[in-house]
Amino acid sequence: MAGGATIELVGLTKRFSGARGGVAALRSVSARIEPGRITGLVGSDGAGKTTLMRVIAGLMAADEGEVRVENAAEVGYMPQSFATYEDLTVADNLALYADLEGVAGAARRARLDELLAFTGLGPFQARLAGRLSGGMRQKLALACALMRPPDALLLDEPSVGVDPLSRRELWEIVSGLAAKGALVLWSTAYLDEAERCAAVLVLHQGRLVYAGPPGSFTGPLAGRTFALYAPAASLRAVQRRAGVQPGIVDAVRRERALRLVVAEGPAPKLADLLAEDERAGAALEPVRPTFEDALVAALRSTAEPSPTPLLAAPAPIADLDRPTARPVEVANLTRRFDSFVAVDSVSFAVERGEIFGLLGPNGAGKSTIFKVLCGLLPPSGGTALIAGIDLSRARAAARERIGYMSQRFSLYGELSVGQNLAFFAGVYGLSGRRKRERIAAVSAEFGLRALEDERAGALPLGHRQRLALAAALLHEPAILFLDEPTSGVDPVTRREFWLRINALAEAGVTVMVSTHFLEEAEYCDRLAILYEGRLIALGSAADLKRAHAPPGTTAPPGIEDAFIALIRAQARAAA
Amino acid sequence: MWRRIVALVVKEFLAVLKDRKSRAVLLVLPFLQLGVFPFATTFEVTGIRLAVLNEDAGAEGRELVSRFTATPTFRAVATLTHSSEIAPMIDSRRAELVLHVGKTFSRALKTGASAPVQLIADGRNSNTALITLAYAGEIVGAFGREHARAPLPAALVDRAWFNPNLGSLWSILPGILAIIISVATTSITAFSLAREKEVGTFQQLLVTPLRPVEIVIGKTLPALAIGLGESAVIVAAMVLLYRMPLVGRVGLLYVGIPLFLLANIGMGLMVSSVARTQQQALLGAFLFLLPEVILSGFATPIGNMPDWIQTLTYVNPMRYFLVISQGVFLKDLPADAVLAQAWPMALIALGSLTVAGWLFRRRLY
Numbered sequence: 029m030a031g032g033a034t035i036e037l038v039g040l041t042k043r044f045s046g047a048r049g050g051v052a053a054l055r056s057v058s059a060r061i062e063p064g065r066i067t068g069l070v071g072s073d074g075a076g077k078t079t080l081m082r083v084i085a086g087l088m089a090a091d092e093g094e095v096r097v098e099n100a101a102e103v104g105y106m107p108q109s110f111a112t113y114e115d116l117t118v119a120d121n122l123a124l125y126a127d128l129e130g131v132a133g134a135a136r137r138a139r140l141d142e143l144l145a146f147t148g149l150g151p152f153q154a155r156l157a158g159r160l161s162g163g164m165r166q167k168l169a170l171a172c173a174l175m176r177p178p179d180a181l182l183l184d185e186p187s188v189g190v191d192p193l194s195r196r197e198l199w200e201i202v203s204g205l206a207a208k209g210a211l212v213l214w215s216t217a218y219l220d221e222a223e224r225c226a227a228v229l230v231l232h233q234g235r236l237v238y239a240g241p242p243g244s245f246t247g248p249l250a251g252r253t254f255a256l257y258a259p260a261a262s263l264r265a266v267q268r269r270a271g272v273q274p275g276i277v278d279a280v281r282r283e284r285a286l287r288l289v290v291a292e293g294p295a296p297k298l299a300d301l302l303a304e305d306e307r308a309g310a311a312l313e314p315v316r317p318t319f320e321d322a323l324v325a326a327l328r329s330t331a332e333p334s335p336t337p338l339l340a341a342p343a344p345i346a347d348l349d350r351p352t353a354r355p356v357e358v359a360n361l362t363r364r365f366d367s368f369v370a371v372d373s374v375s376f377a378v379e380r381g382e383i384f385g386l387l388g389p390n391g392a393g394k395s396t397i398f399k400v401l402c403g404l405l406p407p408s409g410g411t412a413l414i415a416g417i418d419l420s421r422a423r424a425a426a427r428e429r430i431g432y433m434s435q436r437f438s439l440y441g442e443l444s445v446g447q448n449l450a451f452f453a454g455v456y457g458l459s460g461r462r463k464r465e466r467i468a469a470v471s472a473e474f475g476l477r478a479l480e481d482e483r484a485g486a487l488p489l490g491h492r493q494r495l496a497l498a499a500a501l502l503h504e505p506a507i508l509f510l511d512e513p514t515s516g517v518d519p520v521t522r523r524e525f526w527l528r529i530n531a532l533a534e535a536g537v538t539v540m541v542s543t544h545f546l547e548e549a550e551y552c553d554r555l556a557i558l559y560e561g562r563l564i565a566l567g568s569a570a571d572l573k574r575a576h577a578p579p580g581t582t583a584p585p586g587i588e589d590a591f592i593a594l595i596r597a598q599a600r601a602a603a
Numbered sequence: 604m605w606r607r608i609v610a611l612v613v614k615e616f617l618a619v620l621k622d623r624k625s626r627a628v629l630l631v632l633p634f635l636q637l638g639v640f641p642f643a644t645t646f647e648v649t650g651i652r653l654a655v656l657n658e659d660a661g662a663e664g665r666e667l668v669s670r671f672t673a674t675p676t677f678r679a680v681a682t683l684t685h686s687s688e689i690a691p692m693i694d695s696r697r698a699e700l701v702l703h704v705g706k707t708f709s710r711a712l713k714t715g716a717s718a719p720v721q722l723i724a725d726g727r728n729s730n731t732a733l734i735t736l737a738y739a740g741e742i743v744g745a746f747g748r749e750h751a752r753a754p755l756p757a758a759l760v761d762r763a764w765f766n767p768n769l770g771s772l773w774s775i776l777p778g779i780l781a782i783i784i785s786v787a788t789t790s791i792t793a794f795s796l797a798r799e800k801e802v803g804t805f806q807q808l809l810v811t812p813l814r815p816v817e818i819v820i821g822k823t824l825p826a827l828a829i830g831l832g833e834s835a836v837i838v839a840a841m842v843l844l845y846r847m848p849l850v851g852r853v854g855l856l857y858v859g860i861p862l863f864l865l866a867n868i869g870m871g872l873m874v875s876s877v878a879r880t881q882q883q884a885l886l887g888a889f890l891f892l893l894p895e896v897i898l899s900g901f902a903t904p905i906g907n908m909p910d911w912i913q914t915l916t917y918v919n920p921m922r923y924f925l926v927i928s929q930g931v932f933l934k935d936l937p938a939d940a941v942l943a944q945a946w947p948m949a950l951i952a953l954g955s956l957t958v959a960g961w962l963f964r965r966r967l968y
Contacts, residue, residue: 438807454610
């Protein structure tokens with residue numbers, strides 16, 4: 029597009045002063061952003077995405093370097109939490125922004141109608157913004173940001189908190205803008221979104237790791253990615269071994285295979301990966317490298333090594349010695365809030381050592397089920413058993429058997445790592461020698477010894493996650509609850525986390541995961557898909573994908589496709 | 604159960620001591636308050652701006668004027684020559700009191716007739732005006748007695764018991780003690796839970812085997828300990844720095860203090876179990892503390908309030924503690940009188956702590 033807006037970044041560096049000598053949020057970032065397409069700004073939480081957006085938008089000055097914006101009269105910026113007024117209706121919000129932007133006269137009505145049609149918000153004009161779903165609220169925010177059509181549009185994580193269906197619609201709206209010649213910078217932590225962009229800037233810890241089309245990012249990995257099928261072996265065990273094997277960059281379980289990314293050189297042989305008795309029926313097939321593979325390979329070279337060899341045998345779990353009933357059993361579970369039915373007669377059972385995911389859009393009821401199972405809420409109807417303990421009777425007793433790690437890694441930030449561990453050991457009733465032993469054990473296992481005196485709040489995200497998991501495991505629970513454990517975390521840290529979870533599951537710990545983050549769903553053995561309080565599908569990711577793939581898809585469907593197809597079918601049935 | 608509570612108590616102490624803001628609330632604020640409040644809330648009035656209009660030519664007129672100007676209570680700011688100047692002086696607040704001695708003052712005194720003196724006070728601050736007029740009345744009264752031909756038929760001799768010099772500091776300090784310790788403990792407890800909710804650790808606490816009653820105990824004990832320590836330092840400062848008499852038994856004071864603290868902690872916990880953010884907690888604590896002080900009898904006697912407000916003060920723990928605090932310091936309050944004030948506070952403490960524990964659970968749903 030000749031004459032379109034371009035943004036050129038030249039050696040941008042930005043430091044924030046902080047507790048320990050400050051943090052560099054951006055380290056000499058140079059790149060060129062072209063018009064007429066969506067450029068993805070890809071990175072995990074804390075990678076520097078928001079800082080870069082704010083520097084480009086002129087809200088923050090860089091310490092070094094400069095931003096050159098060409099041919100752009102209007103640069104629109106939509107921050108992560110865009111200020112739509114919750115107590116105003118959709119129409120009022122739009123009118124307010126029209127006033128603020130000085131859109132008046134005949135053009136005003138036309139522009140508002142255009143935006144309403146464009147975002148599909150027409151039927152919801154009278155609704156309060158606070159009552160909109162996450163996806164609709166983002167569309168409204170986008171409409172407000174687009175009041176005067178900008179030549180360049182900066183969107184900071186527009187798809188966070190938005191269900192997959194609305195995420196796609198949002199993407200299509202923005203694609204339409206880009207097709208008309210606008211420059212769009214879309215920041216995201218979701219790698220499937222990154223893959224859909226025409227170009228990407230990949231940030232990691234403030235550094236530009238890659239800039240260019242996403243397809244070329246995977247280029248160097250050609251011939252280095254494989255799927256390993258080994259029906260006779262425990263894939264988890266193979267994965268753990270592969271994780272420390274030289275020449276293997278990455279090993280991730282995907283459905284019935286182990287995805288491998290290997291270092292440059294000759295292709296790996298089955299004999300290197302599997303013991304003799306595991307090789308029956310095994311196969312190693314080359315597969316197409318994905319964006320995630322490329323990112324992991326790029327980050328592995330910079331990432332600090334894992335604190336402990338994950339080859340170590342899984343920690344023995346004392347609680348498992350007790351003979352127990354099924355770890356989790358839910359029958360016709362119902363939970364009402366006044367007249368609102370948040371969970372409607374849901375039944376499922378989880379086996380020992382299983383990783384079980386609850387998946388669904390916001391408001392589907394997964395967090396309510398989680399709260400019931402964690403003993404925070406009594407059920408209104410049906411039964412819920414944790415290790416055979418009835419949650420409508422002995423909630424405190426049931427809570428002793430579970431570990432819980434929340435999305436926000438809820439730790440006491442002002443306390444040191446050691447003090448946090450001592451506290452959680454204490455509230456779970458550990459004392460004396462057992463307390464000392466358990467703290468020593470998890471500290472060693474999670475590489476926290478060197479960090480003992482650090483303030484928990486000052487730790488980087490990955491370390492904080494490790495500490496939170498360590499704290500949840502101090503009392504050796506038989507069942508572990510994880511609430512969106514790895515959203516926003518970079519893929520290397522995420523892999524490390526799931527390796528640990530796998531090791532725990534192998535040792536017999538039952539793991540319950542609640543998430544709306546589809547990448548996390550891939551790590552679960554089985555998934556329960558919830559929609560409007562009801563269980564609409566139950567099975568392994570592979571089964572669900574096969575059973576619910578939208579007709580006419582040629583490429584292997586992702587879990588997201590299956591999920592969207594399921595939800596659309598439900599919505600149709602309800603209509 | 605106690606093991607879990609100990610862990611919570613230890614954590615609470617660490618969290619308070621490591622957080623700079625809480626440290627300031629605990630360690631600096633009370634002493635600033637102790638240094639400033641007693642002087643700021645003094646009821647004594649000094650340096651009143653006085654304008655004098657003396658139309659009398661005699662020695663008696665001059666003498667009366669000099670009795671005003673010689674005390675530190677009054678400060679002469681203007682000498683007027685005509686009665687038309689009086690109004691502007693008061694209107695512009697250049698003077699708070701105008702002393703007007705009439706033309707016939709000395710003559711009337713000499714002839715034994717009545718000799719009126721006019722005092723005009725600025726009533727816009729009624730409290731100051733009342734005290735000013737009382738002082739002025741005393742001066743004129745004393746002058747009158749001395750110049751009277753015969754002794755007055757009835758003379759008033761007053762004695763203020765327990766506070767013989769009527770030093771306002773003595774009546775204020777026991778109240779300051781109550782205010783400082785209630786502000787510190789209420790705000791600390793109100794903030795601690797709201798903060799945990801903001802950070803997300805509250806949910807984490809609730810999934811541990813801790814029961815609501817254990818959380819209440821674990822949050823109460825540290826605040827109680829902090830309040831007790833703080834009260835000890837303040838009592839010591841009152842006696843040593845402000846030379847306050849401590850007539851009664853300290854032991855009886857310490858029957859009242861823990862109960863008063865518990866009642867305040869209960870209120871703080873109630874506030875924080877309802878508040879979602881620290882901001883809401885601040886507002887909630889304020890909404891409780893302000894009426895607690897105003898309806899306690901600290902500044903204005905409860906007996907002067909309308910009946911329905913007097914009824915309201917029965918649920919105010921400070922009302923009871925103030926009686927104990929003032930009683931023990933100034934008049935050796937007997938044990939049974941202390942107990943009569945102690946059990947209502949115990950009841951309030953029990954009630955508020957129970958409701959707080961119940962609210963913990965409710966708010967999660």
